[in-house]
Amino acid sequence: MKLKRFAKRTSIGLALLAVTAIWLAPMWLTLVASLKSESEYKHSPVWAWPKYLNFDTFHDVILHADVAQKLSNSLQIALGAATISVTMGFFIAYAISIGRLKYRGAVIAICVITFALPQESMAFPVYTFTKLIDVYGSIPPVYISLGILGSAFSAYLLQATMNHFPRELIEASHIDGASRLQTMFRVVFPVMRPSIATVFLLMFVNAWNEYWFPILLLPDNKDQPLPMAIAEAFGQPSFTSNGIDPVLASAASLLAILPSLFIYLNFQKALVRGVTLGTN
Amino acid sequence: MSFTQWPGYGPIQEFLGFRNYQRIFADNDFWVAFSHALIFVIPMSIVPTLLGVFIASLTFDFLSTRYASKVATFIRSSLYLPQIIPVMITGIIWRWIIDPSSGSLNILLKSIGLKSLALNWLVDPNAAMLALSFVMVWIQLGYTVVVFLSGLSRLNPYVLEAAHMDGANWWQRFRFITSRELGPEIAVILLTTVVGALKVFAPVYYVTGGGPDGATNVPSTYSFQAFFGGNKVGYASAVTLILATVIVIFALIIIRFQRTGLRGEE
Numbered sequence: 001m002k003l004k005r006f007a008k009r010t011s012i013g014l015a016l017l018a019v020t021a022i023w024l025a026p027m028w029l030t031l032v033a034s035l036k037s038e039s040e041y042k043h044s045p046v047w048a049w050p051k052y053l054n055f056d057t058f059h060d061v062i063l064h065a066d067v068a069q070k071l072s073n074s075l076q077i078a079l080g081a082a083t084i085s086v087t088m089g090f091f092i093a094y095a096i097s098i099g100r101l102k103y104r105g106a107v108i109a110i111c112v113i114t115f116a117l118p119q120e121s122m123a124f125p126v127y128t129f130t131k132l133i134d135v136y137g138s139i140p141p142v143y144i145s146l147g148i149l150g151s152a153f154s155a156y157l158l159q160a161t162m163n164h165f166p167r168e169l170i171e172a173s174h175i176d177g178a179s180r181l182q183t184m185f186r187v188v189f190p191v192m193r194p195s196i197a198t199v200f201l202l203m204f205v206n207a208w209n210e211y212w213f214p215i216l217l218l219p220d221n222k223d224q225p226l227p228m229a230i231a232e233a234f235g236q237p238s239f240t241s242n243g244i245d246p247v248l249a250s251a252a253s254l255l256a257i258l259p260s261l262f263i264y265l266n267f268q269k270a271l272v273r274g275v276t277l278g279t280n
Numbered sequence: 281m282s283f284t285q286w287p288g289y290g291p292i293q294e295f296l297g298f299r300n301y302q303r304i305f306a307d308n309d310f311w312v313a314f315s316h317a318l319i320f321v322i323p324m325s326i327v328p329t330l331l332g333v334f335i336a337s338l339t340f341d342f343l344s345t346r347y348a349s350k351v352a353t354f355i356r357s358s359l360y361l362p363q364i365i366p367v368m369i370t371g372i373i374w375r376w377i378i379d380p381s382s383g384s385l386n387i388l389l390k391s392i393g394l395k396s397l398a399l400n401w402l403v404d405p406n407a408a409m410l411a412l413s414f415v416m417v418w419i420q421l422g423y424t425v426v427v428f429l430s431g432l433s434r435l436n437p438y439v440l441e442a443a444h445m446d447g448a449n450w451w452q453r454f455r456f457i458t459s460r461e462l463g464p465e466i467a468v469i470l471l472t473t474v475v476g477a478l479k480v481f482a483p484v485y486y487v488t489g490g491g492p493d494g495a496t497n498v499p500s501t502y503s504f505q506a507f508f509g510g511n512k513v514g515y516a517s518a519v520t521l522i523l524a525t526v527i528v529i530f531a532l533i534i535i536r537f538q539r540t541g542l543r544g545e546e
Contacts, residue, residue: 012342013351016335020358023418027361029384030373045391046384109535116471116531118479120500121524124507124517209366211482227366231486234372246383249376253369264364268357271364275423276430 034058034251041247057251065233067226067255074208074225074259077143081207084147086200089154090192094184096155097162098170108159114152119212122149127216139223142213150206154199157277161195162188195277201267202274208260230256300518309494310519313502316409317478320498323413324420324477329469331417332424335359337458339425340432341440341450356429360422367419371486374415378402378487405495408488412496415483420476424469431465432458471534478527499523 033041034057036050044051061067092111096104126145130136165188173183189196214228221229234245234252264271304310335355343352362370377384378401386398399407435458443453459466481500484490490497490505497505499519507516 009342009348012338013348016339016343016355017351019335020355023362023421024358026373026377026418029377033376033384046387109532112535113528113531116475116527117524118481118500118520118527120481120503121520124513124520128513205364209364211366211368227369231366231368231372244376244379244382246376246379249372253372256369257365260364260366264361272360272426272430276427 030250030254033246034254036247038247057247058255061230061234061248061252061255065230065252065255066222069222070224070226070229071259073139073223073229074227076139077146077210077214077225078204078208080140080143081146081150081210082200082203084144085150085154085203086196088148088151089156089158089199090189090196092151092155093158093162094188096159098165098188108156111152111156114149115156119149119210120216123212123216126213130217137218137220137223139218142217143207145217146207146210146213150203153206154203157199157202157274158192158195160277162192165191198270198274198277201263201270205260205263205271208263226259227256300515301522303515304518304522309497310499310502312494313490313497313499316496317480317498319409320413320416320480321474321477323416324480325470325473327417328420328424328473329466332421332428332469333459333462333466334454335421336425336428336432337454340429341453356425359425362419363422363426367482368486370415370419371483374411374418375487378411402488403492405492408492408496412484412487415487416477416480419483420473424473427465427469428462431462435461467534467537471531475527475531478530479523 029046032047032049035053035055036044037052037054037056040050040052040054092107095101096107101107122145126141127136130141135141169187169191170183173187178186208225209227210225211228214225218224218228221232224232230252234249339352339355343349343355365373376382378386380386380398380400380402383401385401389398399410401407401411439457440453443457448456479500480498481504484496484498484501485504488496490501494502500523503516503519503523506512506519
């Protein structure tokens with residue numbers, strides 16, 4: 001009986017690992033291709049680890065794409081957007097949950113609709129507007145728009161956790177003579193800090209991966225965030241018969257996902273908590 | 281903007297009233313793109329949800345011992361990996377892998393003797409749809425697995441144990457207990473993933489570019505092409521607004537549905 005259960009458990013485990021292997025396969029293929037030379041890619045099995053490690057392609061990509069500049073663009077956009085959305089989101093969530101806003105249902109519905117809408121329906125008007133006021137092509141409009149739009153999602157997530165905030169604490173602070181602002185910053189904010197950090201991280205990653213606003217608002221390659229600049233420079237195939245260069249494309253994409261990978265490996269738990277925050 | 285004819289620069293050329301909308305409804309390419317978005321609900325939403333419930337509960341039920349939980353963590357993090365990669369880079373990765381002549385997939389298929397399966401992924405319309413659908417499942421599965429796993433952890437273990445004692449096998453427990461208890465998670469996932477399918481852009485744009493010849497176009501890529509390629513800003517805006525309206529209506533229906541569902545439980 002015990003042996004049978006062990007066998008069952010092992011076989012299901014192996015089946016799940018097989019699915020996982022399929023899921024990781026593209027990453028593996030990309031990794032080995034990026035480390036091969038052109039000729040080794042053509043003549044060795046595609047899944048095999050390279051005989052001679054070749055880092056030249058990475059070198060080319062870094063030189064050609066000015067990765068440092070793109071990285072700083074990405075950071076600027078992601079940090080700016082996350083800061084704006086979490087700050088605004090906190091105020092909105094506070095009004096909804098603790099301030100017991102009269103039309104809270106309507107406000108929550110507006111938040112949900114805002115993050116359900118297709119990005120381009122908001123990016124097109126912003127595009128026209130930035131041209132109108134002559135700020136088209138600079139980075140701040142990108143993170144300001146992303147931050148304001150993201151505030152809907154962060155407000156939604158924060159109010160979900162703030163609804164469980166112990167009311168006794170707020171009443172106690174009122175009795176102790178704290179003003180409303182003091183209650184907000186001295187009582188609610190410190191207790192909410194872990195959730196706020198989680199939402200900040202989530203907003204950061206979302207803004208980092210965003211494409212509609214950068215595509216529309218940043219025509220110049222030197223202002224673009226890293227993933228987009230790399231995608232435009234090395235991946236954009238001419239969609240005709242002549243294909244893509246496998247070695248170059250894989251090295252470039254690997255470089256572009258390194259920062260995301262770094263964040264993921266370091267903050268995995270917090271990220272997953274953020275993703276599941278809105279569902280329960 | 282959607283009421284005008286405007287190339288995106290200079291003064292607005294002409295006010296058209298609802299004529300852009302009339303044109304769209306008569307535009308065959310738009311309807312083709314829209315039908316693709318509906319087809320993509322399958323790989324973006326339905327398949328990942330089913331597969332996600334299944335994988336999450338298998339992982340939860342069979343890999344919960346101390347030693348196996350490390351395996352479970354590995355599986356979860358690996359499946360979630362596609363979610364954190366910027367989608368345009370996901371597009372590039374798949375774009376080079378499925379490249380018909382130099383990509384790894386076809387080389388691999390040929391080397392293991394499955395030459396007939398080595399399709400021309402970017403030129404054959406059906407193959408392109410198939411490849412794109414697989415990419416979408418690849419992206420979405422991690423999201424559903426993570427959400428379902430967190431849902432399962434709040435499940436009362438005694439209920440499952442009692443069912444086990446009463447002789448219910450895994451499938452029966454899955455069907456009658458687990459999948460029902462996960463109701464709220466399933467609702468949220470369906471809402472977010474169906475909306476995601478309707479407005480899908482980057483996987484299509486960066487893998488196939490909507491091609492070959494519009495065979496994988498969706499409303500978002502179609503309006504993008506009109507906006508930039510055709511300089512038809514008014515027309516593109518109208519396409520986007522139609523899409524937005526469809527999504528808002530869908531979201532409102534789900535929200536209403538969810539609320540009445542919750543009230544029914546109370």
